[in-house]
Amino acid sequence: MKSIKKTVTTNYNPEWIKQEFLTYGPDFKAAREERRKKFNRCFSCNKPFVDGDVMALAGFGRHGNKVLCQSCAFDLKSDGDKE
Numbered sequence: 235m236k237s238i239k240k241t242v243t244t245n246y247n248p249e250w251i252k253q254e255f256l257t258y259g260p261d262f263k264a265a266r267e268e269r270r271k272k273f274n275r276c277f278s279c280n281k282p283f284v285d286g287d288v289m290a291l292a293g294f295g296r297h298g299n300k301v302l303c304q305s306c307a308f309d310l311k312s313d314g315d316k317e
Contacts (some may be wrong), residue, residue, distance in 0.1 A: 245279070246297055246300075247294070249295055251290060251292045251311055252292075252293070253304070253307055253311070255288075255290050256291070257289070258274075258284070258285060258288075258289050259285045261284065273289075273301045276302050276306055277300035277301060277302055278306035279306050283301075287303065287304075289301045289302070290306075291301040
C-alpha cells in the first residue's frame with residue numbers, strides 16, 4: 235500500500251529573549267531529570283549543552299518557552315534589531 239508523506243514547516247518568532255537565563259550544570263540536570271523535556275540542547279541548532287554553558291531563554295508565544303545557546307540567542311536578537 236502506498237503512503238502519503240507531508241512535511242510541515244513552522245516559523246518560530248520570539249516575543250522576548252533573556253540572554254543570560256541560567257548556567258547549565260548538575261543542579262539544572264537534576265531538576266529536569268523527571269521531566270519530559272530535559273532542555274539539554276539548544277532549540278535552534280540542537281547543540282547539546284555542557285556543564286558551565288550559559289543558556290538563554292526565549293518565549294515563542296503559543297509554542298512556549300525554549301532554551302537557546304548564546305550564539306543562537308544573539309543571532310535571533312540581532313535579526314530583530316535590523317527590522
